[in-house]
Amino acid sequence: MLANVVAMCKGMRAAEIASLQYKDLGENCIYVRHSWNAKDGLKTTKNKENRIALLSFPSIINALKRLAEQNPYNQGLEGFIFFATIPDKPLETKVFLKGLRNALEKIGMSKDTASNYTFHAWRHYFSTYMKVSVNDKILQQQTGHKTIEMLEHYSAHKINTDDLKLINAQQQEFGAIVNSLPKFDFSDKQKLYENIKTGYMDKSGLYAHSRQDR
Numbered sequence: 001m002l003a004n005v006v007a008m009c010k011g012m013r014a015a016e017i018a019s020l021q022y023k024d025l026g027e028n029c030i031y032v033r034h035s036w037n038a039k040d041g042l043k044t045t046k047n048k049e050n051r052i053a054l055l056s057f058p059s060i061i062n063a064l065k066r067l068a069e070q071n072p073y074n075q076g077l078e079g080f081i082f083f084a085t086i087p088d089k090p091l092e093t094k095v096f097l098k099g100l101r102n103a104l105e106k107i108g109m110s111k112d113t114a115s116n117y118t119f120h121a122w123r124h125y126f127s128t129y130m131k132v133s134v135n136d137k138i139l140q141q142q143t144g145h146k147t148i149e150m151l152e153h154y155s156a157h158k159i160n161t162d163d164l165k166l167i168n169a170q171q172q173e174f175g176a177i178v179n180s181l182p183k184f185d186f187s188d189k190q191k192l193y194e195n196i197k198t199g200y201m202d203k204s205g206l207y208a209h210s211r212q213d214r
Contacts, residue, residue, distance in 0.1 A: 001103070002063055002184055003082060003096040006030075007119065009060065009174050010053045011126030014093035014119045016045060022068040023077035025061060029054050036090055057175075063184035070186050093119065129173050 003017050012032065019036035030053045034042050045051070055061060064081055071079035073087040080090040097119040104114040186192055 001099060001181070002060070002067065004100050004103075004119070004122065005060060005178065005181065006055075006064070007096070007122035008125065009057065009178070010055060011123045011130075012053060013046065013123065014096055017096065018080075018082055018090045018093050020064070020081045020090075021077065022065070022071075022079055022081065025064055025068070025081075026052070028056060028058075028061065030061075030064075036093075038092070041089075057178050059178060059181075059184075066184065066186050070189065070192060 003014075006012060006017055007014070010030065012030070013035065015035040015037060016032050019034040019042055020030065021034075024031045024033060031050065032045060032053050033050045035045050036042055068079060068081040071081070071083045073079060073083065075087065080088075082091045082095075084091050100117060100119055101111075101114040104117060105111055
């Protein structure tokens with residue numbers, strides 16, 4: 001849920017969220033410096049540029065910090081926030097997608113319909129709503145889109161709200177949603193680690209520990 005909330009509020013790519021380390025958290029922002037994939041490991045962002053993603057919700061920043069503090073590998077600021085079952089590797093991004101689809105099914109969506117949703121859709125969602133309230137240059141700095149043309153592609157979705165006139169800012173648009181979220185609770189370490197080792201772990205066979213742990 002936490003990864004999905006970050007994507008909703010910031011439009012970050014799944015691989016960027018997976019790559020987040022404790023040192024990437026600011027007081028009211030996320031420093032987007034890396035991306036992650038199983039083949040290359042930690043690498044530069046897609047456009048090879050760093051950016052500062054402003055995040056005006058202390059509850060989300062604090063939740064990310066608390067989760068980072070649960071990292072069991074004693075890596076300090078270098079530790080992954082969304083850590084996996086062994087050091088130096090984060091959870092696979094399909095874990096985030098699994099969480100999204102499970103949530104959609106819980107609110108009544110059929111499994112077939114939920115399977116049509118992708119985690120990357122959050123990027124379109126964020127770009128679409130923020131484009132109404134901020135200019136292209138500001139939005140481009142936040143999303144990391146290299147060109148205005150690509151930004152237009154991501155934000156060219158109609159918002160189906162008849163009386164929508166203006167969305168002023170991230171806080172106004174996403175504030176009610178964030179404030180209604182259940183509390184992020186990482187106090188039960190046994191439950192947290194059990195989730196990582198069972199349904200919420202990589203299953204691609206790329207990591208030897210996956211077969212061992214299962």
